[in-house]
Amino acid sequence: MKGDSMEDQAGKNPQIIGFACSFCTFKASEMAGSLRMKYPEGVRLIQVPCSSRVDPAFVIKSIFEGADAAFVAGCHPGDCHFIKGNYFTRRKIAALKEMFDAFSMKEKLRLFWVSAAEARRFVEKVTAMYDEIKDAKDAGKTN
Amino acid sequence: MQARQIKEGALVRGLTRFLSNDRHLILGFEKGDDGVRHRIFHTSLDRHTLLNPFFDVNGALYLRRLFSKGARVMLLLRPCEIRAYHELVKLSQIEPEGIVAVSVDCPGTVSSKERIGGVPLDAKGLVDYFKDPDRMRPACRTCGEKRGVVGDAGIRIDKDGALWAFSYTEKGDALLELLEGDAEEGAPDMLLGKSPKPEKFQTDMEQFSSDFSKCVLCKNCRDMCPVCYCIDCLFNGDEYLPKGDALLNKVLRTGSGTMPGGKEMFHFIRMFHVSQVCVGCGACEEACPQGIPLTKYFKGISERLQGMFSYMSGRDPGETIPYLTFLEDELKDAED
Numbered sequence: 036m037k038g039d040s041m042e043d044q045a046g047k048n049p050q051i052i053g054f055a056c057s058f059c060t061f062k063a064s065e066m067a068g069s070l071r072m073k074y075p076e077g078v079r080l081i082q083v084p085c086s087s088r089v090d091p092a093f094v095i096k097s098i099f100e101g102a103d104a105a106f107v108a109g110c111h112p113g114d115c116h117f118i119k120g121n122y123f124t125r126r127k128i129a130a131l132k133e134m135f136d137a138f139s140m141k142e143k144l145r146l147f148w149v150s151a152a153e154a155r156r157f158v159e160k161v162t163a164m165y166d167e168i169k170d171a172k173d174a175g176k177t178n
Numbered sequence: 179m180q181a182r183q184i185k186e187g188a189l190v191r192g193l194t195r196f197l198s199n200d201r202h203l204i205l206g207f208e209k210g211d212d213g214v215r216h217r218i219f220h221t222s223l224d225r226h227t228l229l230n231p232f233f234d235v236n237g238a239l240y241l242r243r244l245f246s247k248g249a250r251v252m253l254l255l256r257p258c259e260i261r262a263y264h265e266l267v268k269l270s271q272i273e274p275e276g277i278v279a280v281s282v283d284c285p286g287t288v289s290s291k292e293r294i295g296g297v298p299l300d301a302k303g304l305v306d307y308f309k310d311p312d313r314m315r316p317a318c319r320t321c322g323e324k325r326g327v328v329g330d331a332g333i334r335i336d337k338d339g340a341l342w343a344f345s346y347t348e349k350g351d352a353l354l355e356l357l358e359g360d361a362e363e364g365a366p367d368m369l370l371g372k373s374p375k376p377e378k379f380q381t382d383m384e385q386f387s388s389d390f391s392k393c394v395l396c397k398n399c400r401d402m403c404p405v406c407y408c409i410d411c412l413f414n415g416d417e418y419l420p421k422g423d424a425l426l427n428k429v430l431r432t433g434s435g436t437m438p439g440g441k442e443m444f445h446f447i448r449m450f451h452v453s454q455v456c457v458g459c460g461a462c463e464e465a466c467p468q469g470i471p472l473t474k475y476f477k478g479i480s481e482r483l484q485g486m487f488s489y490m491s492g493r494d495p496g497e498t499i500p501y502l503t504f505l506e507d508e509l510k511d512a513e514d
Contacts, residue, residue: 091447091450092412092418092447092450092451095443095446095447095450096418096443096447099440099442099443099446100432100443101432106514112506113506119504122504122505122506123501123502123504125504125508125509125512126487126500126501126504126509127501128512129486129509129512130450130453130454130483130486130487130500130501131450132512133482133483133486134449134450134453134479134482134483137379137380137381137478137479137482138381138382138383138386139380139381139382139383140382140383145514146512146513146514147513147514148513160514164514
């Protein structure tokens with residue numbers, strides 16, 4: 036976000052930081068690997084014990100220290116390993132998204148629910164997000 | 179809810195009687211030679227005043243980590259200060275057992291930085307003085323609750339300038355018992371009405387960056403915020419705001435950057451952390467040596483985020499802070 040000017044950034048592939056719950060989304064990403072499915076290499080996953088472990092400060096830090104976008108992913112509501120962790124995530128990240136919206140940078144943050152069996156859904160979600168961020172970045176280069 | 183009109187001098191007599199017990203204290207305002215300040219009154223009510231048109235510090239800050247039992251403290255503060263006190267009670271940073279929180283109608287305040295003469299000290303004079311809203315601090319101009327309707331009891335001012343005491347809880351009856359006279363039915367119209375609903379806050383990163391470019395990261399805004407609640411702040415270590423060796427390592431790893439680095443991140447993270455508990459008192463802006471319009475951002479964001487959960491910080495001590503609770507059936511469109 037800061038430091039590099041627009042020209043330096045243009046042409047570079049976007050970097051996306053993902054916070055993945057170790058019981059669902061991270062398992063799905065491992066399964067995607069064992070099924071030889073590919074997802075963009077700009078997506079970096081950080082394993083967290085539960086999606087509610089993600090303090091929104093982590094997300095903000097990743098955005099302000101150079102990531103183009105970030106996502107938080109956990110189990111579907113109701114399926115949390117810790118019973119109710121992702122209900123808290125939903126409130127916190129929904130509020131954080133509202134805050135990003137107030138600063139006109141809504142596209143930088145997403146929230147996904149991906150269960151351990153949904154390797155394909157995980158790959159589709161992160162690829163779609165990566166492509167959109169990349170398109171937006173390339174559009175910024177031509178302006 | 180009980181109401182009682184306060185007769186001339188009855189308040190001073192009642193509070194003096196309250197202070198006659200050695201274990202009783204009052205946190206209120208003291209009229210000095212050069213303005214009005216907070217004071218904890220013990221044994222005597224010398225130079226006490228109800229209204230304080232100069233805002234310097236949010237009084238709830240002094241109550242943080244107050245857990246002692248046995249002493250009785252009566253707070254005679256502005257509504258924003260009582261609301262911050264409620265939030266701290268919810269965060270278990272104040273033990274409310276011995277505290278009687280009384281909110282006093284507040285017509286608005288001027289910044290204590292600009293020592294303007296000619297600010298009246300009585301309610302009706304203040305309302306006239308603040309007919310021109312530009313005289314008020316930005317936080318008070320957009321205040322969400324100027325009426326003394328929060329806390330255990332409230333002291334309100336009617337259109338003729340007479341004082342009225344209201345009790346909202348059992349603890350608040352203690353204030354009414356101190357006052358002479360009987361309970362009355364139906365109080366008249368009050369001087370201060372409901373505040374208008376705020377507009378939805380919207381800005382962008384360019385505006386944010388230019389407003390905060392002057393920040394020197396002194397962190398006064400954090401230290402003076404009554405509800406910045408973390409006991410050990412994220413920004414105390416080297417992880418978020420590196421110094422010394424950690425800073426050099428970071429520069430070697432990621433490239434050069436202007437100093438002080440991370441100021442936007444600091445304010446952004448703090449803005450989220452206090453978003454549900456921010457009472458919009460503007461103490462951060464008051465503490466800022468660089469004159470950054472912090473209230474605009476912190477108040478705007480907090481009102482927007484509290485609106486998502488139909489919450490208003492400090493309105494009711496029985497409510498739970500939205501991030502600490504949930505409903506199973508809500509926010510269906512949160513997922514992307």
